[in-house]
Amino acid sequence: MRVRDLSEALGIELIQPEFEDTEILDGYTGDLLSDVMAHASSGSVLITIQAHKNTIAVAGLVGILAIIVANERPIPEDMVEAARKEKIAIFRSKESQFVLSGKLYAQLSSSR
Amino acid sequence: MSTIPINTQESPPFLLDLIYRLKVKDVMTHEVITARRETPLRQIQYIMKEKGITGVPITDDEGKRLFGIVSMDDIIRALDGGYIQDPAERWMSRNLIVLEDDMPLQFAISYLDKFRYGRFPVLNKDRELVGIITSRDIIIALLVEVNKEVEKLEQRIVQPPSRPGEEARLLYHVRKYDFENAGKASAGIKKLLLERNLDPKTLRRISVAAYELEMNLVVHSEGGTLSFRMEKDRVEIEAKDRGPGIPDVEQAMEEGFSTANEWIRSLGFGAGMGLPNAKRVSDEFTIDSRVGEGTTVRAVIYLPK
Numbered sequence: 001m002r003v004r005d006l007s008e009a010l011g012i013e014l015i016q017p018e019f020e021d022t023e024i025l026d027g028y029t030g031d032l033l034s035d036v037m038a039h040a041s042s043g044s045v046l047i048t049i050q051a052h053k054n055t056i057a058v059a060g061l062v063g064i065l066a067i068i069v070a071n072e073r074p075i076p077e078d079m080v081e082a083a084r085k086e087k088i089a090i091f092r093s094k095e096s097q098f099v100l101s102g103k104l105y106a107q108l109s110s111s112r
Numbered sequence: 113m114s115t116i117p118i119n120t121q122e123s124p125p126f127l128l129d130l131i132y133r134l135k136v137k138d139v140m141t142h143e144v145i146t147a148r149r150e151t152p153l154r155q156i157q158y159i160m161k162e163k164g165i166t167g168v169p170i171t172d173d174e175g176k177r178l179f180g181i182v183s184m185d186d187i188i189r190a191l192d193g194g195y196i197q198d199p200a201e202r203w204m205s206r207n208l209i210v211l212e213d214d215m216p217l218q219f220a221i222s223y224l225d226k227f228r229y230g231r232f233p234v235l236n237k238d239r240e241l242v243g244i245i246t247s248r249d250i251i252i253a254l255l256v257e258v259n260k261e262v263e264k265l266e267q268r269i270v271q272p273p274s275r276p277g278e279e280a281r282l283l284y285h286v287r288k289y290d291f292e293n294a295g296k297a298s299a300g301i302k303k304l305l306l307e308r309n310l311d312p313k314t315l316r317r318i319s320v321a322a323y324e325l326e327m328n329l330v331v332h333s334e335g336g337t338l339s340f341r342m343e344k345d346r347v348e349i350e351a352k353d354r355g356p357g358i359p360d361v362e363q364a365m366e367e368g369f370s371t372a373n374e375w376i377r378s379l380g381f382g383a384g385m386g387l388p389n390a391k392r393v394s395d396e397f398t399i400d401s402r403v404g405e406g407t408t409v410r411a412v413i414y415l416p417k
Contacts, residue, residue, distance in 0.1 A: 031380050032380055032383045032385065033327075033379075033380040033381060034324065034327075034381070034383055034385035034386055034389055035383065035385060036380075037319075037320055037323055037324070037389065038320065038385065038389050038392075042312065042316070048380075050379070050380040052291075052379065053291070053292070054291055054294055054295060054379060054380065054381075055380070056295075057294060057295025057296075057298070057299065057323070058295070058323065060295075060299060060302075061295070061298055061299065061302055061319040061320075061323055062316070062319070078292075
């Protein structure tokens, strides 16, 4: 599954469409940025409620391809701008991190 | 209205150079909102209110030939005198002071000082209206240019002294609670390493150490510097701050121990993982801290042969 397939596969809204459309290798869910930094692997999708610029900084360093903001948290414009520069996709969903993680896990397992 | 205090011989050469280098057309507002000679002053009053402007040039239908200008003062006088329904032509100022678009910015500044107008219409060499310039336009343009220059100067100052055997070095100033720029130092370090084709695992370890130490400066210190040195077989990242110092370093190294406040935690920081994370990815890790003076954290990561 590639980044552009996320929208349809998980039923989530694409907020930042300028990204590198590569193969998704893994996923990670977390709101503690140090934890994400330590454990999320390169080529992942990050599911989080941390909708701010610093999440993009961490994602850029780790090599995260896309961020899904859960619980329909508002996404500030400077976060979108930062993501555009880093070519990281941002999606938003009404659903919780639990539900989104389950869906993504199932998708990634079946496409393997 | 006070004068703009840079138009003198005593200003720094950079500023003088700037106000002669920039042209009026680089600074002016290009999209001019105009009205016609028959436009009632009342309507011009509405235009001013809607667009948030204080002067409206009166032109022909193409907006090119300039006949006069109606300012906020003219509108106030019209309201006072009860002729706000009159056409612009009757009351507009006709003795106009205009600038030419190719003039240096210095002319605009000196005009603003010499004449008590808040704005000047700008004409091209064919005498067509091409813009309007206010003190606000000038202040913004100068700030942008001065910012660029200051940035250049700062970058020049922050180069750390080089050591023998050193292959690359970077130094960043990190400010307390500056979450806007947090991560820039680490991103700069990563960028440098990407150009050197480092293996992904080592790159990741260096990124983690750099980011954690950078965030520690943002979250916990009074501000300081993050420096990066690369030698043939190792990189060294050093975070040096101006305080407040760590009373119990051993406790600070415990996973989960944190002194961060609520709002910092709500941003996803301050979980007590920073120092342990940085240590875990480092081959050498030292903390030197004095309460009231500051802390220096040094992380070394060996490069694969």
